[in-house]
Amino acid sequence: MHIGYAAMLERFAPSEAVELAALAESHGFRGVMAADHFQPWLPRHGQSAFVWSVLPAIAERTTGDIGPGVTTPTYRWHPAMVAQASATMAAMYPGRHWLGIGSGEALNEHVVGRYWPEAPERINRMFEAVDVIKKLFAASAAGRDVRHSGPHFTLESTRLWTMPQTAPEILVAAGGPVTAKRAGRTVDGLITMDAPPERLELLLARFAEGARDAGRDPSRMPKVLQFHLSWAPTDEEAMANAMREWPIAGMRIGKGDIRSPFEFEQLARGVRPEDLADRLTISADPDVHRAAIQRAFDLGFDRVYLHNVGRNQTEWFEVFGREVLPKVRR
Structure with a gap:
């Protein structure tokens, strides 16, 4: 089973994140995803390294797939x-790199001081950005220039001069059915966060509809889930870790x-343990986590990347590598 590690650059210094990714692979995790953050979620997380610098360092220490899950090519980035960053990664690590794209959050994107639009405009900008990237990948692979003029982006005649033999897969992050269906029509795969099964079923169904509308087979398209959990030797420790490190889930x-x-910190003060009950798998029992991960594959996901919210990463790798990963079945 393809169970990877979600390297949280918002919580661990870059060198430590690289070491943890390598350690995760040594315990059976396959592949790494890391999000493109400019700021951490909470001040106590204390980090926010540049993802495009850390990904190559992780790739040098590991052998699995690797991708930014996700980056936002619409505000901080043209x-x-x-496209250039992704093509370079794919040229350096053939067959391993994929490009995850999202519509963005003000936490990271507002820093450049631009107007922050409503969600529908953010989603439209994201899909236009995908169009620009796809054009650049296709034209550059064919050895020709391309241009673009749209409602949000302009690209004058150019190409990518460093291009891999095969363009990276493009996956779009979707939290709602409309975006999931549009992703199915437009890109290579889907990324989403763990949620109640009925919501995940809906997203997968809409993604499949979109894929079929475009004449593609959804069963052959990657479907990725980022799975947040809290494991510790006792249930009390697992809950304490969740409340301290990841109250935003509630x-x-x-x-x-x-x-x-700091705004997240203020808002998170109102979170209580019961608020986390249906948002985060919290348990000392590895079988509870195994069953939750198994459900994701049973629903139809192909890759699941795990994030344990506690600081006890090494101990977690050992327990899950021994008692969880080998027992998950397709």
Whole structure:
């Protein structure tokens, strides 16, 4: 089974994140995803390394797939720059790199001081950015220039001069059915976060509809789940870790418009343990986590990347590598 490691650059210094990714692979984790953050979620997380610098360092220490899950090519970045970064990664690590793209959050994107639009415009910008990146990949692979002029982006005649033999897969992060269906029509695969099974089933169904609308076979397209959990030797420790390190899982408000880690900290003070019950798998029992991960594969996901919210990463790798990963079946 393809169970990878979600390297949280918002929580671990870059050198430590590289070491942890290598250690995760030594315990059976396959592949690494790391998000493109400019700021951490909470001040206590204390880090936010540049993902495009850390990914190659991780790739040098590991052998599995690797991708930014996700980056946002619409505010801090022009799509052409993301295309160049991704093509370079794919040229350096053939067959291992994939490009995860999202519509962005104010926490990271507002820093350049641009107008922060409503969600529908952010999603439209994201799909136009995908169009620019796909054009650059296709034209550059064919050895020709390309241009683009759209409602949000302009690209003057150019190409990527460093291009891998095979363009990276493009996966879009979707949290709602409309975006999932559009992703199925447009890109190579889907990324989403863990959620109740009925919600995940809906997202997968809409993604499959979109793929079939475009004449593609959804069963052959990657479907990726980022899975947050809290494991520790006791249930009490697991809950304490979740409340201290990942209370944002229990926030019942939209997070896309919050601009500061300090705002998240204030809002997270209202989170109680019961708020985390259906948002995060919290247990000392490896079988509880195994069953939750198994459900994701049973629903139809191809890759699951795990994030244990506690600082006890080494101990977690050992327990899951021995008692969880080998027992998950397709």
